[in-house]
Amino acid sequence: MIGVDWGTTSLRAYRIGASGPATDRLDRPGGILTVPQGGFPAALRDAIGPWLAAGETRVLLCGMVGSRQGWVEAPYLRCPAGPAEIAAATTAIPFAGAELRLIPGLTTEDEGGVPDVMRGEETKLVALAESLGTALACLPGTHSKWARLEDGRVTGFATHMTGETFAALSQHTILARTSVDGPDVPEAFSRGVDRARQPGGLLHHLFGARTLHLMGRLEQAETRSFLSGLLIGHEIVAAASGVTAVHLAGAAHLSALYAAALARNGIAVTQHDPDLVASGLRQIGRSLGWV
Amino acid sequence: MIGVDWGTTSLRAYRIGASGPATDRLDRPGGILTVPQGGFPAALRDAIGPWLAAGETRVLLCGMVGSRQGWVEAPYLRCPAGPAEIAAATTAIPFAGAELRLIPGLTTEDEGGVPDVMRGEETKLVALAESLGTALACLPGTHSKWARLEDGRVTGFATHMTGETFAALSQHTILARTSVDGPDVPEAFSRGVDRARQPGGLLHHLFGARTLHLMGRLEQAETRSFLSGLLIGHEIVAAASGVTAVHLAGAAHLSALYAAALARNGIAVTQHDPDLVASGLRQIGRSLGWV
Structure with a gap:
């Protein structure tokens, strides 16, 4: 399968097998903000066309490509969510020559009933959760994410600006x-x-x-x-x-x-190594029966 | 006496007697940032010259005019401080034809030992403290000041940005x-x-x-x-x-x-009426024996 982390400022793609590191990887600046209206199919084909030609038939996407500013808006999935729930909530996108699915972001509510969201980080957290069992994870950044992980699932999280x-x-x-x-x-x-x-x-x-x-x-x-x-x-x-x-x-x-x-x-x-996306994409792909 | 509140963006001056409202007042945009180097005496004379000509001989200044960017830097006075302590800590400035004194800002330290400062607000707080006895006062603004007032003095304060x-x-x-x-x-x-x-x-x-x-x-x-x-x-x-x-x-x-x-x-x-400066200037002037 092919896994793609398509964010605001960059596109990262991976050829992913059932185990081991990604066999091929691609990192380019063509984030979703650089894609013209209606240009997502062509931009994706431009990036991963050679891998499709080499026989890959399934593409799993995560990140801001599933936001309102992206290709198709993938609704947020409510926590708790692990690979199985996320796989079941992926959105299919018609794409000539391959099966394409979009990973939803996650949403939760804090004690005060105020919603929180993430998009892209859920895939990294799935990778962390697999190995950690119950833990508190922090992904620091412009908008830091603090997530509670339990039994391989994200049970809740909070964003700090x-x-x-x-x-x-x-x-x-x-x-x-x-x-x-x-x-x-x-x-x-x-x-x-x-x-x-x-x-x-x-x-x-x-x-x-x-x-x-x-x-x-x-x-x-x-x-x-x-x-x-x-x-x-x-x-x-x-x-x-x-x-x-x-x-x-x-x-x-x-x-x-x-x-x-x-x-x-x-x-x-x-x-932890922050390069977690390919591993998370594989786990969600596994729940889809793709690897 | 004449009281002057000379801040970053404006100059306000008052002719102040022993009681009652200021008999004359002046409000102009000539804040300290508009004053050229060495230009403070001329700028002040331009503002209050007519009152000096009319017989005023004492001028009390507060505000950012006493900061590092002002006329003369007036050191901060440590809390607790009321009119008597502030009057005793004023800085005399040579000025032809009148006695000129500069009110110090106040400083305090919070529970964590971190210093805080105010300059200008102490004069307003003196006015509030006279009538309030023991109270918590808030002067909201770009940098809000919260001050504890006890027996006419400012005993401590905290700035919130x-x-x-x-x-x-x-x-x-x-x-x-x-x-x-x-x-x-x-x-x-x-x-x-x-x-x-x-x-x-x-x-x-x-x-x-x-x-x-x-x-x-x-x-x-x-x-x-x-x-x-x-x-x-x-x-x-x-x-x-x-x-x-x-x-x-x-x-x-x-x-x-x-x-x-x-x-x-x-x-x-x-x-409370936020127009407190003239009243605070009078009280500090009273401690100086000026009214």
Whole structure:
């Protein structure tokens, strides 16, 4: 089978067998935002045509290609969901010469009854869930995802808008004056993480990044790391309260920051290879009887 | 005496007697950022020259004119501080034809030992503190100030960067797509305020503003009000936890929002005329023996 992770800014495709790593892989910048109206069939054929010609007949897609801005909108599937539920909820898309199915995103509601969504991450989480049993997983990013995994299924999750909030605050508030680009300062990052455990609230703590600098207690070169630690720290306090262990899968630099912040909160961290999509696609493909 | 509130974007001056309202007042856009280097004496004379010619001999200044970007930097005074402590800590500035004194800003440290500062607001708080005895006061704004008042003095305070955070998030994140300008929607604002009391943390709640819209449970025209309520709600949860009454003094629109959010949290609100500076300048002038 062919598995495709088609996101906003890139398209990644894999030839996937019943076991072992993908035999072929493809990574190109043609994200869904670059596809002209009605252009999805041609764009996909352009990417995986040679594999189809080589005899592949089944294509499983995940990611923002199933969003309102994508090829076809695949409705969100409600948690708890594992490979079987996700496979059963895939959407078939007519495509000459191959069977095409689109993986749904997942939705859940938090204690307050407010909905949350993911699209693309569910496939990575399926891969993590298979090996972990019951665990709390974190996929750090612009919109970090914290997911509860139980018996191979995603039973619930919460999104934290931490990365995007960091970008907005460090570029478009009074903190921008001192949040200059520069190397990470681990000690300042840790101070921010520790600050997040104190009372006062995030909106007050943000101003502290300004006043600490004003009072000569935080260097300009440290402010950006302090702010990063403060926001990631607040995320962890909210998302991992009472938790003793977290499984982390994300890009190397960001994962290192999260691992440091989790350790600072006394939480055990297991880091995973973030390249999980092909494995998740295979598991959902297995539930479809495709591998 | 003459009292001057010279801020970043405006200059307000008052002729102040021993009692009653200011006999003359002046409000012009010439904030400290418009003053060329070395230009403060001339700019002040241009504003209050006629009052000096009419026999005034003492000028008391507050606001950002005493900051690093102002005329002379007036060091911050540590809380607790009332009119007597503030008067004793004023900085004399040489000025031909009048005695000139600059009011210091205030500084405090929160439970975590992180410093906080205000400059200009201390004069308004002195005015509030005189009449209130022991109270919690809130001056809402880009950087809201929450101050504990006891026996006419400011004993401590906390700044919340709520207004600026709202601007950055509503203009520079994914929430900008739906946070369109438009009339306030009180019901959506209240939903945001209530959401802030739920678990999950602000960074998660922010994403909820997106997903509620995505799921058709929050209209585009409501998103901005929801986000405003969410942030003000988080500020109140942090700043007024366990509090039963708050005294509010700020611009009409913002004060109405804070009053609604406080009431929604079961906190009694007393709204005050925000035009407090002249009264605070008089009280500090009284401690100087000027009125």
